[in-house]
Amino acid sequence: AGDASAEERSVLLANRAACHLKDGACSLCVADCTSALELVPFGIKPLLRRAAAYEALERYSLAYVDYKTALQVDCSVQAAHDGVNRMTKALLEKDGVNWRQKLPPIPTVPVSAQTRWSLPSAQAPGANTPPATAPQGEQGGNTAAGMERARMLKEEGNEFVKKGNHKKAVEKYSESLKLSKECATYTNRALCYLTLKQYKEAAQDCTEALKLDPKNVKALYRRAQALKELKDYKSSIADIKSLLKTEPKNTAALRLLQELNRA
Numbered sequence: 001a002g003d004a005s006a007e008e009r010s011v012l013l014a015n016r017a018a019c020h021l022k023d024g025a026c027s028l029c030v031a032d033c034t035s036a037l038e039l040v041p042f043g044i045k046p047l048l049r050r051a052a053a054y055e056a057l058e059r060y061s062l063a064y065v066d067y068k069t070a071l072q073v074d075c076s077v078q079a080a081h082d083g084v085n086r087m088t089k090a091l092l093e094k095d096g097v098n099w100r101q102k103l104p105p106i107p108t109v110p111v112s113a114q115t116r117w118s119l120p121s122a123q124a125p126g127a128n129t130p131p132a133t134a135p136q137g138e139q140g141g142n143t144a145a146g147m148e149r150a151r152m153l154k155e156e157g158n159e160f161v162k163k164g165n166h167k168k169a170v171e172k173y174s175e176s177l178k179l180s181k182e183c184a185t186y187t188n189r190a191l192c193y194l195t196l197k198q199y200k201e202a203a204q205d206c207t208e209a210l211k212l213d214p215k216n217v218k219a220l221y222r223r224a225q226a227l228k229e230l231k232d233y234k235s236s237i238a239d240i241k242s243l244l245k246t247e248p249k250n251t252a253a254l255r256l257l258q259e260l261n262r263a
Contacts, residue, residue: 010040017049019055029053042073042109050247051083060090065106072109072147075183076213102153108147150180157188166192187218202226215246221253225249228256233263 016033037043051066067083074080093098157172173189175206176182186209193202206223209216218244229234240257243250 006039009044010036010043013039013050014043014046017046017053024056026053028058030057042069042107044070044073044077047073048079048083050075051080055083055087060087060094061103064089064091065104068106068151069109071182071184076216078217081184106151107241115137123176146179150176150182150185151177154182154185154188157185161188162193166195170196174192181208181212181221183212183216186212187216187222190219190222190226194222197229201227203230215242215252217243217247221250221256224253224256225239226259228260228263236260 002102013032013036017029017036019034020026020029030050030053031115033046033053036046037050047070051063051070054060054063064084064087065237067080067087070077070080071084091103095102098188153172153176156170157176160166160169160172170189170192173185173192176185177189178259186205190202190209191198193199193205203223203226208217210223213219220239224239224243226234227233228238235259240253240260241254244257247253
């Protein structure tokens, strides 16, 4: 309908894109998602669906950018975290260690868009209007630069983890968290603390991650591991049971629960 609002048209396009994706018509999915995002920038569903279509088309760089953009809008979206991990591996295999240098620029999501998509619609001010798009760096101070710096520091931390240098990784993650409180950075640092046998710090990081995403599987599992080592078996079992509500067949969690029941 020609007089439909931008948001309604965006939703319809994103829904049709989902149908195209299911039918394997990935190019049509990309086109509809792009149109949806032009109407309402930084919508989670069109970003994730376009990323999935790009992934199917083996356009891994573009998929990576969309998954990373989705995480800026809402860091709790597990599908985006998983997509970033898959694309990182694919690009590393395809382009080698310098794969990041070949990436297209990752857009900076304005704070207005983050608020608009993270609050329930009934509470969000101006929830029925598309978020305003702001050019990179226009949000005052060094917000855009800070977020980009935080992302780079986190990626540097990830590289140190791959090399087995967990102390250096902790330093990078800590610097990143000063600039941007991101769920994945907390869970990554928690993993390092577990390896370094700093169990209290690991549990604390997982608690911070769960404040951002109460159902985060990695945070629940890693906190359960830390609490087990701290001999707080009751709290550890509670975390595993919470995790299993989300992923009932998670084999690592089921195995840990068996160990805890024997402890």
